[in-house]
Amino acid sequence: MLGPLQVQGVAGPLRVPPGRQEVILAALLLESNRVVSTSQLVDLIWEDNPPETARTQVQICVSRLRKLLAGAEGEVTLVTRPPGYVLHTGAGNVDAALFTGLVQRAxxxxxxxxxxxxxxxxxxxxTLWQGECLTGLDSGPxxxxxxxxxxxxLAAVELRIRIELELGRHDRLVGELQRLTHEHPLREKLHGQxxxxxxxxxRQAEALEAFRTARRYLAEELGLEPGRELRELEAAILAGELPPPNAAAPHAAARPAGASGPAAPGARPDGPAPEARAERSPKPAETPAPATAETIRQDTVPHQLPADIADFVADGQRLAALENALAGGEGRRTVPLAAITxxxxxxKSTLAVHVAHALAETGFPDxxxxxxxxxxxxAxxxxxxxxxxxxxALGIPGQLIPESLDERAEMYRTRLASRRVLVVLDDAAGEGQVLPLLPGSRGCAVLxxxxxxxxxxxGxxxxxxxxxDEDxxxxxLSRIIGEERVTGEAVAAEALVRTVGRLPLAxxxxxxxxxxRPHWTLASMVHRLANERHRLDELAHGEMTMRAxxxxxxxxxxxxxxxxxxxxSMAQAPTLPSWLAGALLDDRRPFPSDLLExxxxxxxxxxxxxxTGGFRYRFHEIIRVYAREQLAVQHPPEERKAAFARMAGGWMHLAQQAHRKVYGGDFTVLHGDAPRWEPPAAYTDEALADPLAWLDAEQGALCGMVEHAAEEGLHDLSWDLATSLVTLFEVRxxxxxxxxxxxxxxxxxxxAGNLRGTAAIRASLGSLYMSRNQYDTARQALNSALDVFQALDEPMGEALCxxxxxxxxxxxxxxTTALELYGRSLADFDRAGDVVGRAIVLTQSAHIRMRQGETDTAQRQLDEALDIYEGIGYAxxxxxxxRRVGQLLLEQGRSDxxxxxxxxxxxxxxDSGDVIGEGHLLRDLGHAFTVMGRPDRARDFFDRAVSARxxxxxxxxxxxxxLDLARLLTTEPGRSRELLTPAVEVFRDxxxxxxxxxxxxLLGAC
Structure with missing residues (x-):
């Protein structure tokens, strides 16, 4: 509740429908474990003008909330208790109750x-707060x-600062207090602190300037002079008689154990830092709340570390030194940085992941x-x-990520500026690859x-x-094969680790x-290794030793x-799905993972x-290099090419199926003639249950296959796969x-002289340039593609262009030109039998008809498009x-x-995770409520749109x-000026x- 109303379910966030259900749930939570009457709920929703069916509508909302809360975390029940309802739950399940309890204990x-x-x-x-309490709820009471x-x-913040001042931490609090007084300029207590x-x-001069700033705020906003406490502070400073905080504090004795005597101003008490003491304090139960478009994405917490291993061994001192180096310290001015070489x-990677896991929860909670x-x-x-x-991973949608390295690095540093995040960069080629990836905040660390x-x-x-070392x-060895076998053959075990050069991988x-092979003895293994003595002599000397x-x-x-x-070894993806084994061997068994075990x-x-669909596998890179060497020796080129074509064909088949599941069929896309290889049907169905999620997860492998196929001369498959992946590129x-x-x-x-593939790629690039607002470049690409498609009589290509x-x-x-082109595109899609292409054209041209006042035509086109989408299931x-239907209804005066x-x-x-779309719809709702003459609701939605964006x-x-909000607030020049000043800069840029x-x-009018 401390922010937008959010509920966490056992399987993830639960969405409470906006409106009445949100109001009822908030009211019940504020009075959790106490009865809230039906009359109170009616008043909260409708205030002075409830409908005759108000009580019935409350009953319906409560029934829906019961079903919703059945999937919530923790024990929570919503029961009828005359004259109303009571929501039973523990204080640890509601952040507002947690907050109140923590403050009382403090x-x-x-x-x-x-x-x-x-x-x-x-x-x-x-830290439980995520914004203003119950942001976005439409209920005055x-x-x-x-x-x-x-x-x-705010009172809790002021109390904490007061205690920290008493503990002599004034120098640490200056920056925070400057921010707080800027955010809350009328709170005299913060100014005084x-x-x-x-x-x-x-900093006596700055203290006096801070007093003058406070006086100016109060005079401009309220026409008042500062209160007695602020005036007395000014007088004491001018007289040089302001006592240290602990001299006047009723709890000055509350100092860390080990401190003796009164703490002088500026002195830091001995003993553990307050953060360390707080770690040992009772912690509130966590109440995770998922980010929505309105709170997005500062709450996004990535957890990207690979799994730790159970049989890890390392030098304890080395581990401690690494952890201390990454933890940093108060006096550190740079980003903590450690390098394992x-x-x-x-x-190296194993040690890095182990250390990262050890530090993750306590040292880097963000x-x-x-x-x-x-x-x-x-590559x-x-x-x-x-x-x-x-x-x-930090919550920025792909559409908003800039193209240049400098702009991305700037956005990255900004995103991490107020967070404690650990960045692990594995297998770096050199310093040039690492330096742009360093955060700017010393609260983060890099390994x-x-x-x-x-x-x-x-540094x-x-x-x-x-x-x-031998121990x-x-x-x-004991952790992998068991301590009993090692102790039972102690001499052989020592000989074995010496024989392999004590190299961890070997x-x-x-x-x-x-x-x-539990029937083998360690001595027999030593004997086997001894037969290849000359290779094993090199085992401890770089890469050649690994080959042995x-x-x-x-x-x-x-x-x-x-x-x-x-x-x-031909697969270049970081991890390998099990179906690859079947494709490479042309083995169509239903469980290809059996081949890999x-x-x-x-x-x-x-x-x-x-x-989803099975296990994933990973090569150690040295093993992959070794296998590639053997590949070149053991397999003739035509055999390698045939296996590669099957592997590439498998990726192509899955990408094509993913597109079909998203669009409801093979619509608005061209395909080449390269052969496909079909993974097991059960794998395909399970893996593509969420096709966009699969495309996201396999993005690296799919993009790599486009390049690899091009290198191997499979040009038809390369362009086909590239254009099929636009399904992912466009949405994300x-x-x-x-x-x-x-x-x-x-x-x-x-x-290769492939004209059709060239035209398909040029047409797709035209769409890309258009998305970037590079209209001249887009027009050139589309015209060149259209010429080829016309020559080939390719109706789908002509329609897309x-x-x-x-x-x-x-x-x-x-x-006029747009409608003429839409008409010809519609005929092309019809020739190609592409109903989704037809529906897209109808929707886009309906927007023009709407602008021209041809609402009947627009309505017919939108109705037909909806019929098509609903028939094939393209959400x-x-x-x-x-959305266009909603805009048309607004044009027709049917605002409700x-x-x-x-x-x-x-x-x-x-539901689809489309945060850009959410921003559009929040604006649309703001416009709708403006038309309906409900400026308060419109203001709320425009505010949420600003925040979401x-x-x-x-x-x-x-x-x-x-700009939308400023149009609405013409009677509030101060607020309008605040809104428009940054907007003007953005529009200019x-x-x-x-x-x-x-x-x-509008700014001039302010």
Whole structure:
């Protein structure tokens, strides 16, 4: 409740329908475990004018809430208790009750002299808040209760600051108090605390300036002079007689254990830091609340670390040093940075992940970012690519992520500025790859692994790994094969770890063979290794040593397993789905993971985790290199090419099926003639249950396959897969991936003389350029594609080109040309038999008809489009058309129906995670309520639209919502000025001339 009303369910967030159900739930929660009468609920919803069916409507809402709360976390029941209802739940399940309880306990602790503990509880209490209490609820009486809780929040902040001033922490509080006085300029207590903190920090002149600032605020806003306490503070400073805070504080004795004597101004008490003491204080139960478009995305907490391993061994001192280096400290002015380096197989990544997990929960509660930088591969990840991934993980929609490295890095540093996030960068190629990925805030930390020494990373704590010492090598062996076998053959065990050079990866491989063969003795394994003495002599000397140890396991595999290992090395994705094994071997068994398990048994492959559809697997990169060498020796080129074509065909089949599931069929897309390979039907059905989620998860592999197919000469498959992936790129705003894959495919089809593929790629690039508002470039691409499609008599290609050219004309205000192009596109889609393409054209052209006052024509077109979408089950198209229906209803004066329609579409957008769409619908609802003469509701929705847009850093969308709100607030010049000033800057930067002109006019009127 401390923010927008949110409910957490056992399987994730539960959405409470806006309106009456929100009001009733909020009222019951505010009075949890106490009866709330039906009459009270009626008054809260309708205030002075309830309908005759009010009590019945309340009963219906309560019934729906019961069903909703059945899926909530914790024990919660909603029961009828005359004369109304009571919601039974524990205080730990409601953040408002938690807050009140924590503040009461903190006051009691302060009274008993436990000031440190009181500070910790007050900090915990305030962190429960996610905005103003019950933001967005439309109920005057509830708003009054919410204001009371908001006041209690500020009072808790003031109390915590007062205690910290008494503890002598004034120098730490100055920045926070400056922010708070700016946010709450009329609260004299905060001004007084700022003045005291500045004075006791030795900043007398600034303290007096702070008093003058407070007096100016009060005079301008209220026409009043400062109160007695502020005036007395000024007089004491001028007289040099302001006593230290603990001299006058009733609880000055409340100091940390070990402190002696009165604390002088500016002195920091000995003993553990307040944060450490607070860690030992009782903590409130967490009440996770999912971000919606209105609260987005600052609450997004990424947890990207790979799984830790159970049999980890390491030097305790080295671990402690790494953890201390990453934890940083109060005096540190730079981002804590640690680098783990060493030769292959020494466990760099394993150590990094283990340390990250150890620090994650307590040291970095705001999340952990992880990326394999692929520094040892032929295609290392670029900083631009990594920053795009991290920004999406931090809640920024793809459409809003800028293209340039500098802009992405700036947005990334801004996003992390107030957070404590651990960034793990695995397998870096060098310093140049790492430097753009460093946060700017010293509250974050970075852990890097690399084969290079990274000596140019400034201020890094470096750990260089070598082989294990004998004790730890034996400990690792014991953890894998069992302590009894090691102690039972102690001499042989010592000989074994020496024979493999105590290299962790080599030891793990040998131990895996022993674990899989419990009848083998350790002595027999030592004897086997001794037969390859000359190879093992090199085991501790770089990459060549790994080949010897890997060959031991490789040669022990069955011939079919060795063949699969070699073929798998062609896959370039970080993790491999199980169906790849079937494709590479052309084996159509229903459970292809059975083919991979023998490789897992001897740790030539690792299980990377579960996915929808089965297990995923991962190569160690050294093993992949070894397998590739064997591939070149053992398989002739035509055999390798055939296996690769089947693997690529499998990805193409799945991508095509994902597109079909999203669109309801093979609509608005062209395909080539490259053969497909079909994974097991059960796998496909399960993996593509949520096709966009699958495309998201496999994005790296799919984009890599576009490039790999182009390199292998499979140009027809390269362009086909690239254009099929626009299903993902368009919805998620992956414009950089869209362009990169298409340019790679374009080079391949041009080299091969593939005219149809060239035209398909050029047409798709035209759509991309149009999405970026690069209309001239888009027009050129579309015209060149259209010429080829006309020559080939390809109706689908012609339809796609003319549809996008119409949209360009419409955006430029040329409705006549747009309608002519839409008409020809409609005929082309009909020739191609593409009903979704027809529905898209009908929806887009209906918007023009609506603007021209041809509402009957617009209505017919929208009705037909809806019939098409509902018939094939294309939810995205239905949502976009329904939004136009709502706008048409508004034009026709049917405002109530327009609001209902916009509300339905808003729910569809939320269900699909479309935060951009949510922002559009919030504005639409604001416009609807403006037309209905309900400015308070309109103001609320425009406010939420501003918040939704700007919290995801969509400043142009936010500026448009600010302009909407300013039009509504012409009688509030101060607020209008506050809204319009940043909007003008955005419109000027984005060259939005029409909006800039209106904003400047309104600003001038202010």
């Amino acid at each position: 006051r009691a602790l302060r009274e008993s002299g436990e000031a440190e503990e009181a500070v910790g509880l007050l900090r915990s209490a305030v 509830l708003a009054n209760k919410a204001r009371q809780l908001n006041e209690e929040r 700022l003045i005291q903190a500045l004075y006791w920090s030795g 060493g030769k292959p197989g020494t466990g 999340g952990q970012l992880y990326c394999d930088l692929r520094g040892t591969t032929g 290392p990840a670029t900083p631009v690519e990594v920053l795009g991934r991290f920004l999406r 890097v692994t690399s084969r290079a020494r990274l000596t140019a990373l400034p 890094a704590h470096r750990v260089e790994l070598d082989v294990l 730890r090598a034996l400990e690792l 030891l793990r491989i040998v131990a895996a063979r022993l674990a899989a 140890s890997l060959s031991l396991t490789y040669e022990g595999l069955a011939p079919s397993d060795r063949g699969l290992l070699r073929l798998l 023998p490789l897992v048994d001897v740790q030539m492959l690792d299980v990377a985790g579960m996915e 705003g992956h414009y950089d991936l869209w362009e990169r894959t298409h340019q790679i495919a374009l080079a391949a089809v041009r080299k 003319r549809r996008d050219m119409a949209l360009i004309a419409r955006s430029g205000g040329d409705d 995205g198209g239905r949502a976009r058309t329904l 129906l327009a609001v209902l329609t916009f509300t339905d579409v808003l729910e569809l957008c939320r 700007e919290q995801i850093m969509d400043f142009s969308g936010g500026a448009l919502a600010r 984005r060259r939005m001339a029409r909006e800039l002109t209106e904003a400047e006019r």
